[in-house]
Structures are given as C-alpha cells and as structure tokens.
Amino acid sequence: MLNAVSATNLSISCPRRLQFQHPCLRKIRSAPIRIRIYASAPNDEERLKVEYTPWLIVGLGNPGNKYHGTRHNVGFEMIDQISQAEGVPMNTIQSKALIGIGSIGEVPIVLAKPQAYINFSGESVAPLALYYQVPLRHILLIYDEMSLPNGVMKLQPKGGHGHHNGVRSVVGHLDGRREFPRLCIGIGNPPGNMDMKAFLLQKFSSVEREQINAALVQGAAAVRTLVLHGFDKSIRRFNLGQRYKYHKV
Secondary structure (H helix, E strand, O other): OEEEEEEOOEEEEEEOOOOOOEOOEOOOOOOOOOOEEEEOOOOHHHOEEEEOOOEEEEEOOOOOHHHOOEHHHHHHHHHHHHHHHHOOOOOEEEOOEEEEEEEEOOEEEEEEEEOOOHHHOHHHHHHHHHHOOOOHHHEEEEEEEOOOOOOOEEEEOOOOOOOOHHHHHHHHHOOOOOOOOEEEEEOOOOOOOOOHHHHHOOEOOHHHHHHHHHHHHHHHHHHHHHHHHOOOHHHHHHHHHHHOOOOOO
C-alpha cells in the first residue's frame, strides 16, 4: 500500500513499510524506494518523468513551551521559517519527530523537528533517513553554534560535532559518519563566567532577537539555494557575506 503526498506538479510515493540498505546502516537489507516527479505537459503521452533525490532537513532543539525562543532552539525556529516560506505544513509524527513533507521547487523535502530532547536527536534522524532513503549528502542538520557571533551563519558540506551533544547523537546514530551538510547558526559565547547550560537555555535579548530573526530569513533562502543548486558559488558568497555581516567598513 502506498501513501502519496502531493504538491504542485509533484508526487511523492513511499511504501508504508520499508526495509533497504542505507549507506549509514549497513546491516539492514533493502528493497528500493523511488520518489517520482512528473512535470506537467500538454497530454499524458508527452509527460516528462524526472527523478529527484529527496532532502531531509532537520532542526535541533528541545520540545515544549519551556524551551521556545531559547538559544538552543534556533534549529527548530529555522525549520518553522522554512516550513512557512515553502508552504510545507508540519503535521505528522514519525520516528519521534514532528515532520512535514513537501518540496522546494520540484525537489522533495522532509522537514523534521526531533521531539526527544536535543541530546537524543539521532534517534529521529537515522530512522527518517533510512525510511525515505536519503543519502548522507542530502541530510541537512541545522543547529546553534557558540563559536559564531549571534546571528552569523555558516553552511558547510561536512564537519565534526563541535562538542554539540545533539550533533554528536546524530553522528553516533549514523554509524559515526560525518559527511552530511550542516547549517550552523551563531548564538555567541556565554558572558563572563556564566554557566554554559544556563546560557543555552536562556532567551535572546531584544537586540539579539532582531539579529536572529534576520538570520532566519537569510538562512531559509540559503537552504532553498542549497537544495536547488548544491554547494555552488552562491553558497560560497553566502558564507562570505555572513562572515563579514557585522563588520563596519
């Protein structure tokens, strides 16, 4: 039996039950899944059939109103921004995550906000990648980064966990593989001797919130570019612009 999700000129079909070989989980045997996009044409005989590889776009954060708007939850906020910008409703629970299925342009996407606490995010990411047969290069992880100034972002094709426990969990559940893209959103460092955990669970100041809101719009646009065109010159320009966005000339 197939579940189909439709968008403009788009059809995504996925088996309800599926087992297949995933590059990150080698021990599971496979049955292939296909996601087919049908471009509209004057008649059925002239329809052009194209296949796109789906993207799994995951924002890290903690569930519940208690954590809404905190520094550690900017990954969730970016998913909400993408959901709104691309018209993808977040209305399904799967693999301990709130997900939305849709498209950016004609490229299928799955947006996800893991609902286990942030330190256990891998428990959602790996099963979702497995089910939708998303390769590592198309798993985009979005999370907070203290090594970047508040509101400054960086898109990179791979990297380590950077002592971020949520990223560490994802890497662990992907069999130690780190070759997946990530969008890091800067939140700055704790001031003075402030406890790091208290800093992460603190809400932004009014000035910081303005910077984060601007970053969310810029980040959603960058994600759209990445999904449609990959790591091209536009992404390099994005990273360069982010690096110097607060530098006065």
